[in-house]
Amino acid sequence: QQQVKQSPQSLIVQKGGISIINCAYENTAFDYFPWYQQFPGKGPALLIAIRPDVSEKKEGRFTISFNKSAKQFSLHIMDSQPGDSATYFCAAKGRGGATNKLIFGTGTLLAVQP
Amino acid sequence: DAGVIQSPRHEVTEMGQEVTLRCKPISGHNSLFWYRQTMMRGLELLIYFNNNVPIDDSGMPEDRFSAKMPNASFSTLKIQPSEPRDSAVYFCASIVGGLGTDTQYFGPGTRLTVL
Numbered sequence: 001q002q003q004v005k006q007s008p009q010s011l012i013v014q015k016g017g018i019s020i021i022n023c024a025y026e027n028t029a030f031d032y033f034p035w036y037q038q039f040p041g042k043g044p045a046l047l048i049a050i051r052p053d054v055s056e057k058k059e060g061r062f063t064i065s066f067n068k069s070a071k072q073f074s075l076h077i078m079d080s081q082p083g084d085s086a087t088y089f090c091a092a093k094g095r096g097g098a099t100n101k102l103i104f105g106t107g108t109l110l111a112v113q114p
Numbered sequence: 115d116a117g118v119i120q121s122p123r124h125e126v127t128e129m130g131q132e133v134t135l136r137c138k139p140i141s142g143h144n145s146l147f148w149y150r151q152t153m154m155r156g157l158e159l160l161i162y163f164n165n166n167v168p169i170d171d172s173g174m175p176e177d178r179f180s181a182k183m184p185n186a187s188f189s190t191l192k193i194q195p196s197e198p199r200d201s202a203v204y205f206c207a208s209i210v211g212g213l214g215t216d217t218q219y220f221g222p223g224t225r226l227t228v229l
Binding site: 032034036041042043044045046049089093101102104105106107 | 118147156157159162170205207216217218219220221222223
């Protein structure tokens, strides 16, 4: 029940295309859903995050779509660029400040071809 | 503004040796996390501290692993004795903590190779 399932494992997209990565969770106590981006040789860094009181959040070319009833959320990268090539992790966190523990998905390796 | 600092960046050691990884969290952050990343298992949380106190060590794989946080600005992860299957990238992350603060800031990682 603590898992976050992420798909696909890897994704190849042409420059200018849309990249879509999906995640699903089971624990209804999760109330914070971030996406982290990791470049080779670097630590993950927060890209964008959403809380379940909204169905969509957009920051530039990056959008999170959230479906509370289906317990799914996805990352959309519009106009994908070669510089977006990285590993993307979805994550989830429980309600409240008692714990700051994030549950991470298994990651998606995105390659954007020029 | 310095981020999370980890040392060493790379460590190569032989099976059976003791390995100590170090982390300095961002100043003012009161929660610290140790993660292990491998191709097979992805990003795994090993242990996390809140106000220097270990809160959840359920991810520590076995007794060979231990972690300490003697003060707010320093933490260590020790493996003794090390084994080849411990080869991975180990990340430290910190967070301000408290309600409404959720962003974990990761360090650059320590790549550990156990021969």
